Amino acid sequence: MDEAALLQNYLIVGALLFGIGLIGLFSRRNMIVMFLAAEMMLQGVSVSFVAWGRYHNDWGGQVLVIFILTVAACEAAIALALVLALYQRSGSLDIAHWHRLREENRPTYIDLEVPEAKDVPAHAWPHLTPAGIEPPIDREEASHRSHV
Amino acid sequence: MFDLDTLMVLIPALPLAAAIVTAIFGKHVFGQRAHLPTVIALIGSFLCSVPVLFEVHRQAAEHGSSLAPEHGGGSHEAGAKSVGWEHTVNLWRWLHVDSVLATPPAAYETGHVAGQPVKLPGSWGTRLPFDIDVTLRADPLTAIMLSMVTFISSLVAIYSIGYMHGDPGYWRFFSYISLFVFSMTMLVSVSNFVLLYVFWEAVGMCSYLLVGFWYEKPAAAAAGKKAFLVNRVGDFGFALGLFLIYVTYGTLNFHDVPGELAGVLGQTRLAAHSLYVGGGVATAIGLLLLVGACGKSAQFPLHVWLPDAMEGPTPVSALIHAATMVTAGVYMVTRCTPLYFQSVVAQDTVAAIGTFTALMAGIIALTQTDLKRVLAYSTISQLGYMFLALGIGTLPGICAGMFHLFTHAFFKALLFLGAGSVMHAMQTIDMRRFGGLRRLMPVTHWTFLFGCLALAGVFPWAGFWSKDAILAAAHSRAHESRLFEILYWSGMVTAFLTALYTFRGYFLTFHGPERVPPEAGHHAHESPPAITIPLTILAVCALGVGAYFEYTHGFVNFLLFTPSLAFTGLPAADVDKFHMDVALVSTAVALSGVGLAAFLYLGDQRQTAWLASTLRPLYNLSYGKFFFDQIYNVAFVWPLWLLAQLSSLVDRWLIDGLVNLVGKIPPACGGVVRTLQTGMVQFYALAMVLGVLVLLAGIFWKS
Numbered sequence: 001m002d003e004a005a006l007l008q009n010y011l012i013v014g015a016l017l018f019g020i021g022l023i024g025l026f027s028r029r030n031m032i033v034m035f036l037a038a039e040m041m042l043q044g045v046s047v048s049f050v051a052w053g054r055y056h057n058d059w060g061g062q063v064l065v066i067f068i069l070t071v072a073a074c075e076a077a078i079a080l081a082l083v084l085a086l087y088q089r090s091g092s093l094d095i096a097h098w099h100r101l102r103e104e105n106r107p108t109y110i111d112l113e114v115p116e117a118k119d120v121p122a123h124a125w126p127h128l129t130p131a132g133i134e135p136p137i138d139r140e141e142a143s144h145r146s147h148v
Numbered sequence: 149m150f151d152l153d154t155l156m157v158l159i160p161a162l163p164l165a166a167a168i169v170t171a172i173f174g175k176h177v178f179g180q181r182a183h184l185p186t187v188i189a190l191i192g193s194f195l196c197s198v199p200v201l202f203e204v205h206r207q208a209a210e211h212g213s214s215l216a217p218e219h220g221g222g223s224h225e226a227g228a229k230s231v232g233w234e235h236t237v238n239l240w241r242w243l244h245v246d247s248v249l250a251t252p253p254a255a256y257e258t259g260h261v262a263g264q265p266v267k268l269p270g271s272w273g274t275r276l277p278f279d280i281d282v283t284l285r286a287d288p289l290t291a292i293m294l295s296m297v298t299f300i301s302s303l304v305a306i307y308s309i310g311y312m313h314g315d316p317g318y319w320r321f322f323s324y325i326s327l328f329v330f331s332m333t334m335l336v337s338v339s340n341f342v343l344l345y346v347f348w349e350a351v352g353m354c355s356y357l358l359v360g361f362w363y364e365k366p367a368a369a370a371a372g373k374k375a376f377l378v379n380r381v382g383d384f385g386f387a388l389g390l391f392l393i394y395v396t397y398g399t400l401n402f403h404d405v406p407g408e409l410a411g412v413l414g415q416t417r418l419a420a421h422s423l424y425v426g427g428g429v430a431t432a433i434g435l436l437l438l439v440g441a442c443g444k445s446a447q448f449p450l451h452v453w454l455p456d457a458m459e460g461p462t463p464v465s466a467l468i469h470a471a472t473m474v475t476a477g478v479y480m481v482t483r484c485t486p487l488y489f490q491s492v493v494a495q496d497t498v499a500a501i502g503t504f505t506a507l508m509a510g511i512i513a514l515t516q517t518d519l520k521r522v523l524a525y526s527t528i529s530q531l532g533y534m535f536l537a538l539g540i541g542t543l544p545g546i547c548a549g550m551f552h553l554f555t556h557a558f559f560k561a562l563l564f565l566g567a568g569s570v571m572h573a574m575q576t577i578d579m580r581r582f583g584g585l586r587r588l589m590p591v592t593h594w595t596f597l598f599g600c601l602a603l604a605g606v607f608p609w610a611g612f613w614s615k616d617a618i619l620a621a622a623h624s625r626a627h628e629s630r631l632f633e634i635l636y637w638s639g640m641v642t643a644f645l646t647a648l649y650t651f652r653g654y655f656l657t658f659h660g661p662e663r664v665p666p667e668a669g670h671h672a673h674e675s676p677p678a679i680t681i682p683l684t685i686l687a688v689c690a691l692g693v694g695a696y697f698e699y700t701h702g703f704v705n706f707l708l709f710t711p712s713l714a715f716t717g718l719p720a721a722d723v724d725k726f727h728m729d730v731a732l733v734s735t736a737v738a739l740s741g742v743g744l745a746a747f748l749y750l751g752d753q754r755q756t757a758w759l760a761s762t763l764r765p766l767y768n769l770s771y772g773k774f775f776f777d778q779i780y781n782v783a784f785v786w787p788l789w790l791l792a793q794l795s796s797l798v799d800r801w802l803i804d805g806l807v808n809l810v811g812k813i814p815p816a817c818g819g820v821v822r823t824l825q826t827g828m829v830q831f832y833a834l835a836m837v838l839g840v841l842v843l844l845a846g847i848f849w850k851s
């Protein structure tokens with residue numbers, strides 16, 4: 001395949017990844033999903049770097065990708081810790097919950113009506129035979145966990 | 149046992165130590181025995197000052213000359229006696245500043261004229277250092293002041309044991325008293341104008357603390373403040389005087405320090421009086437120092453604080469009036485005699501102010517109904533007498549002034565302590581409310597009578613001799629000019645007024661029908677021994693000191709060995725001559741004053757009322773204290789109050805407004821950005837992306 005065409009394909013994939021990530025970041029309220037979307041944007045950029053590196057025959061692009069991966073790993077650690085802390089505070093992963101950190105006198109965020117979810121048949125998850133002592137489970141927490 | 153140096157240090161050190169000990173341990177350790185450190189220290193101080201007195205007396209007679217011969221052209225004979233006699237104890241150097249002042253002309257000349265006893269550092273135009281050495285001096289003037297101050301203070305402290313008994317601030321009182329005595333002993337023994345000023349202020353501060361001792365009482369707090377503020381006015385003048393002395397003479401030391409400039413009142417200058425600056429500068433120095441002395445010694449324009457100072461405890465009044473405060477001004481003027489002799493104007497002003505004050509305070513004292521207030525105005529009047537004596541401008545005059553200061557200390561302390569004893573028994577000091585106490589309080593009565601006789605100047609009590617000396621000194625110059633004639637006759641009138649108001653107070657208090665105010669209750673009896681013993685001692689002194697020193701000539705002949713008074717510029721005069729003619733006139737005047745008082749105030753006092761209504765304007769003037777308080781209120785207090793209000797408004801609205809305005813700018817700016825803080829994370833992300841887009845657009849736009 002022609003080098004330029006190859007580059008173009010890679011760049012399109014990278015741009016798509018970036019765009020999807022951006023849209024995901026903007027449109028989702030679940031903190032973990034938002035974090036995943038942000039990761040996806042990073043991957044999109046990484047793909048572009050690799051493509052340009054290959055096109056110019058320069059290792060710099062690949063080096064930068066390794067660098068991005070490292071940063072992303074650190075970022076993941078911090079982000080998940082934050083998400084965990086926020087979740088423990090509010091009992092919810094919804095980022096809108098932290099809307100109350102806004103400046104005084106700013107209008108409240110009005111949650112739009114969520115469309116009714118379609119009736120999805122519950123999956124029959126396989127059950128393992130319980131073993132050992134059953135750990136004490138917080139009922140409320142369990143109710144959240146079951147959906148994640 | 150001790151040498152002079154140790155004693156000189158011990159005299160102020162003991163009261164200081166007592167003040168510190170009482171301040172720290174007084175309340176919890178000593179309790180009702182808080183007087184012990186103070187009384188012991190003050191008596192110890194007095195016991196130290198007696199050997200100092202004798203040692204100075206011996207040394208002065210041996211090594212000093214009382215009237216220095218004029219040195220023509222500055223030729224010092226080998227082994228010549230010093231001018232007067234002084235001994236200095238240099239303790240430590242308190243302050244040193246390099247090259248402060250270009251050598252002033254007066255200082256420059258001393259290096260040449262005086263036959264090199266003092267080496268000038270460098271020549272004309274050299275910049276001089278500014279040094280303050282803590283140096284104590286022993287000379288006759290200081291020795292007399294020290295023994296007088298410590299003696300009176302010791303008696304007052306003993307008296308206070310009885311008087312202040314049971315007061316919640318007992319320990320505080322004795323701590324202040326010690327500090328007061330420390331300040332005063334330092335004031336009279338330091339040998340430097342700056343240190344004189346420091347202790348001048350310290351004395352003022354102690355008087356503030358003691359006058360306002362019962363600070364819960366609004367009148368006492370106000371009186372303390374008034375004393376402090378009025379003194380501030382005087383001290384401002386005094387400070388200006390010191391600055392002028394410094395720029396004129398290049399030093400502020402009294403004594404000569406080897407290797408430095410000749411001291412202002414040092415041997416070099418005293419030996420050759422051409423080394424003093426004359427003319428307008430001398431007049432300015434004299435008048436500025438006089439302003440300070442007026443403040444401290446309660447003379448005419450600044451006398452208003454002293455009568456109000458009666459709000460303090462009575463022993464404090466006795467201290468202030470007799471020993472530790474008002475004498476400072478007289479002491480300072482005496483010490484600066486050589487400076488005053490350079491300016492006739494300054495001297496005449498001293499005499500005029502003194503005479504006017506003496507007359508005015510005498511008139512005011514005639515009508516006051518408060519016994520302590522009568523005594524307060526009498527103090528002002530007597531201090532005026534001293535200033536009159538100092539301003540006469542002859543050696544007998546100055547000696548008479550100091551002699552009067554000395555005798556006055558005894559009988560005024562006696563009178564105040566006697567009034568305090570009456571107040572202790574009656575719980576009030578208003579003479580209209582009690583009377584005829586002579587049988588109720590016999591010891592107080594007799595001692596008070598002795599004080600009155602001394603104050604009125606009746607032969608042979610102490611006041612007679614000193615007052616006669618002053619009048620004689622005034623008389624000796626009365627033929628010279630109209631001014632001195634007026635001064636002499638005003639002095640006579642004051643002597644008459646003194647006898648009149650003194651015995652008015654005496655008759656109203658101790659004679660007539662016995663009246664005791666109801667609030668006296670069980671207090672209406674003779675005071676305890678702690679009060680009567682000091683009274684008795686002082687009464688003996690009030691009788692004895694005048695005649696003793698007049699017949700032995702001990703006081704004056706000793707005082708003349710003070711360097712400042714052995715100064716060559718003084719006209720030599722016969723200092724210890726007794727003037728029979730003046731004495732006869734003054735005795736007649738005093739006796740007629742006593743007689744008039746007896747006529748007016750013994751019996752039914754019909755004549756008093758008639759006299760008061762006949763001389764209504766004069767009576768009102770006297771009763772209203774010449775309306776000085778009102779005049780000062782309108783002239784100074786109200787304008788200053790208005791200025792203060794104005795400043796307060798400006799401060800509150802203009803200055804505070806500006807500061808607050810500055811404070812409001814950041815929130816105003818922040819308010820704009822605040823609206824972006826919506827709390828929606830997606831919005832922030834969007835903002836970031838938009839920002840990046842704008843940046844990119846900018847970059848591509850450029851390229």
